Amino acid sequence: MPDVRSARARVRAFFGVRAAGWDARFPDDGPAFAAGVAALGPRRGDTVLDAGCGTGRALPALRAAVGPGGRVLGLDLTPEMPAEAVRAGRHHCGTLLIGDVSRLPVRDGALDAVFAAGLLAHLPRPAHDLRELARAVRPGGRLALFHPIGRAALAARQGRRITPDDLRAEPNLRPLLADAGWRMISYADEDSRFLVLAVRPD
DSSP: HHHHHHHHHHHHHHHTGGGGGGHHHHHHHHOOOOOOOHHHHHOTTTTTEETTOTTTTTTHHHHOOOOOOOOEEEEEEETTTHHHHHTTGGGGGOOOOOOOOTSSSSSSEEEEEEEEESSSGSSSSSSHHHHHHHHEEEEEEEEEESSOOHHHEEEEEOOOOEEEETTTTTHHHHHHHHHHOOEEEEEEEETTTEEEEEEEEO
């Protein structure tokens, strides 16, 4: 599928040249990431995935939540981003993988929870990729779609307006998640955060 390949190439190009300065651009996001992980609610001993982990800003909070007996995976499409996670020492919090959420390197039901920060807007096939996340999560497992600022604040930062076809709008996202095998359980779109929690039904 050349369109999908080109979309992935654009994502790699966009983040690859920005990776080295990414944490410096957003130095105050740590508490928001920790709060997002807390809302997801991973438990001691869980296996969790940070999908589109970037520089690994959620990894310390995920590690703290699952404890030494849990497993933390960080997956990103752009090699330069996990490389920055290594430079920041966050590789000690989990296993870093280069890969695509459309083909997760885990068996069916292997994960207890998925944390995905800023991921949805960069997926060329969101329905397919959300379905792949559902495949990898056990029944009753949870998903957090997160961003440290809300849709309106992000649009203003990027110099654009929110349009009705925005996938992150609740009327669009709820059926998208349902079709992919998730049930939305909460939706928050505030200046200080975007956080959607969903569960894979039993």
